[in-house]
Amino acid sequence: MLVNDFGGRVPEDIDELQKLPGVGRKTANVILSVIYNQPAMAVDTHVFRVAARIGLTTNAKTPRETERQLLEYFPPALLPIAHHWLILHGRYICLARSPKCGKCGLRDICNYYQELQHKTV
Ligand code: SF4
Incomplete structure (x- = not known):
């Protein structure tokens, strides 16, 4: 799905992230804060x-x-x-x-x- 739908890149948007299998809000927020240093709280x-x-x-x-x-x-x-x-x-x-x-x-x-x-x- 990352390759087919997101051009091989992990999305920087919480709604897009939650479309990935197994990714809920907590995991999406971890990705946003840890990978992208966004002001998110998991x-x-x-x-x-x-x-x-x-x-x-x-x-x-x-x-x-x-x-x-x-x-x-x-x-x-x-x-x-x-x-x-x-x-x-x-x-x-x-x-x-x-x-x-x-x-x-x-x-x-x-x-x-x-x-x-x-x-x-
Ligand atoms: S004082 Fe006790 S309850 Fe309060 S944050 Fe520290 S360990 Fe937790």
């Missing part, structure tokens, strides 16, 4: 969770809503790298079941952590 399970805990998103119930809010508030030039920040933070520090808040440099600005402190006081 939302996987880490990005979804970490953004909500810190308070970068509010009441986002779907990856699409998380994406919308992050796109609205992150400076566009930072979006491609911010995607990696959130994923790596979720993978190594802000773990799904037991976040390592004691080792986290974001404690002072994290909604989840602040709420936890109020509950335990």
Whole structure:
């Protein structure tokens, strides 16, 4: 399909990318930000969770809503790298079941952590 429909080039457009078999919105956004350095935000399970805990998103119930809010508030030039920040933070520090808040440099600005402190006081 890349050869026949796109002249042998990976498309730079999210709608065109999603026409490729196996490419959904998340993968399309990864391609846009990583290959083309476009201001796109791919939302996987880490990005979804970490953004909500810190308070970068509010009441986002779907990856699409998380994406919308992050796109609205992150400076566009930072979006491609911010995607990696959130994923790596979720993978190594802000773990799904037991976040390592004691080792986290974001404690002072994290909604989840602040709420936890109020509950335990
Ligand atoms: S303080 Fe805890 S919940 Fe907040 S971002 Fe860090 S690890 Fe995640």
